Amino acid sequence: MERWKINLGVLWFGQFMVMSGMTMIVPFLPLYLQQDLGMTDPHQISTWAGIIFAGNFVTAFVFQPIWGGVADRYGRKMMLLRSGFGMAIVMVLMGFATNAWQLLGLRMLNGVISGYVPAAVALMSTNTPKAKMGFALGTLQSGAVAGSILGPFIGGLLADAVGYRSIFYITGSLLTLGSILSWIFVKEKFNASEAAKKPKISILKAWKNLQHIKQLPALYTVTLMIQFAMQSSLPLMPLFVADLLNGRTENLAFLAGFVSSITGFSNMIASPLLGKWSDRIGSEKILFFCLIGAGVAFIPQALVSSVWQLFIARFFLGIFLGGLLPTVNTLIRKYTPAGMESRSYSFNSSFLSFGNMIGPVFGGFISGYIGGIRGIFFFTTAMLLLNAFWAYLTLIRAKSASLHSGDRQTVE
Known part of the structure; x- marks a missing residue:
């Protein structure tokens, strides 16, 4: 093997x-x-x-x-x-x-x-x-x-x-x-002697160096928004399921857990398939497609009237989520300078942790002002679509402009 x-x-x-x-x-x-x-x-x-x-x-x-x-x-x-x-x-x-x-x-x-x-x-x-x-x-x-x-x-x-x-x-x-x-x-291919020759740089300087690569902040923001989108509504999900059950308490815990975890099942199935697809058509396109899909997939959740409708809506959400983190990781590797891969991924992990921290707090805080969990779903849709637009400008459009520029230079 x-x-x-x-x-x-x-x-x-x-x-x-x-x-x-x-x-x-x-x-x-x-x-x-x-x-x-x-x-x-x-x-x-x-x-x-x-x-x-x-x-x-x-x-x-x-x-x-x-x-x-x-x-x-x-x-x-x-x-x-x-x-x-x-x-x-x-x-x-x-x-x-x-x-x-x-x-x-x-x-x-x-x-x-x-x-x-x-x-x-x-x-x-x-x-x-x-x-x-x-x-x-x-x-x-x-x-x-x-x-x-x-x-x-x-x-x-x-x-x-x-x-x-x-x-x-x-x-x-x-x-x-x-x-x-x-x-x-x-087993890892790693040249320790070459790495040791490179000058040591502080965390702040490393962040400034990576921040100048405009694709990386966009990718880190995608990671933050993925975790924010999932965690902001998750603590309120049992109450939402109870509301959809019209006060019935039988199987409430089971159904609340099932609804919360179903996105993970579809995510697990979709991740390798979308990753393989990204190898063929490009990670930038898969990322943009999945951001749009995830944003749109939150809308039906705000409109459901039964638990099974919510179950189906969250299953489809998981499919789009399955293409986000793998393509983000692929693109981070693509745009990160050689020798800074681990530090770049660690910054991305920090954004992931930050999303896990602020998602539940922010969701609980604003839910009373924007119509409860249904309002949070619409708010999340808007944030993900804005993130998709930013990703389009910094990744797809910038890549296309770079290719056209290269073609003109070749002709000249």
């Missing part, structure tokens, strides 16, 4: 383990605070659950660019192992927490040492044939999405079977397994 395919298989499993481990605690976090850590006040429990869950994203937002710079200098595989083994240790320690402050500190520490996903993307993008880039990154993305979908489901099953604390120990063991497989089987 070709080396890049072996890397892809191992890193797919690694991404699945990391993302499932990160989301496995979602269903039972409030119960863990109540039954194992001794909290009794419902408001205190809900407040701490939100703070603890967000703590990981806050520190990840800050530290991702730092690890990206280290990866560009010493190699991406080293960052995979640092992050994988580090998160495994922290996850096990969470199982020994005795109060909310300890759990919050460990979640924030987890964000500090995280970075497996951007390191995996950077490694694949720099060690995959250009003609297979879209397919490889699309497939890799499906592993992360699969973990995000199945993580809460697996966590819920394990909570009933082995208790809350044991889940942290199991997750830590699985992260260790994924890291060991990466250590043994993932």
Whole structure:
């Protein structure tokens, strides 16, 4: 088997383990605070659950660019192992927490040492044939999405079977397994001596250098908007489902979870297919098409009158979302200068974390002013379509103008 395919298989499993481990605690976090850590006040429990869950994203937002710079200098595989083994240790320690402050500190520490996903993307993008880039990154993305979908489901099953604390120990063991497989089987083409000769630059200077490449801010904004679009309405989804059920409570939790996760299933299916298509017709076109499609796909959600209509609308939304992050990653590799790939991907990861942070907060804040969750759907449509227009100007139109300019120079 070709080396890049072996890397892809191992890193797919690694991404699945990391993302499932990160989301496995979602269903039972409030119960863990109540039954194992001794909290009794419902408001205190809900407040701490939100703070603890967000703590990981806050520190990840800050530290991702730092690890990206280290990866560009010493190699991406080293960052995979640092992050994988580090998160495994922290996850096990969470199982020994005795109060909310300890759990919050460990979640924030987890964000500090995280970075497996951007390191995996950077490694694949720099060690995959250009003609297979879209397919490889699309497939890799499906592993992360699969973990995000199945993580809460697996966590819920394990909570009933082995208790809350044991889940942290199991997750830590699985992260260790994924890291060991990466250590043994993932191979990277990286010239450490050449990287060491390049001058060290600060995070701020690296950001300024990359910001001058006008395509990259547009791509980072796409990542931010994807996460914002999904997270701004997600906390309100159970209430929306309850409203569509006209007050009926039977199967409410199941239906709310099903509606929230169905976009992930269609995303997982579509990512490799759209990635392969982007290898044929160009990532810029797929990105623009999927931004338009995702924006339009939010409109039916604002107009639905039943849960099954919402289910269908969100399934189609997931198809378009499946083409966004893989093409963003492909284009970041295309426009990033050689030797700065990991740092560029780490900035993109920071934008992703920022979207995860502000989406729920902003959505909850403005929902009362713009007609609840239905208003948020329309607002998201407008933001995604504006983002599509910006992407068209900076990616497709600029590329076309560059090609025409080159043709004129050739004729002259």
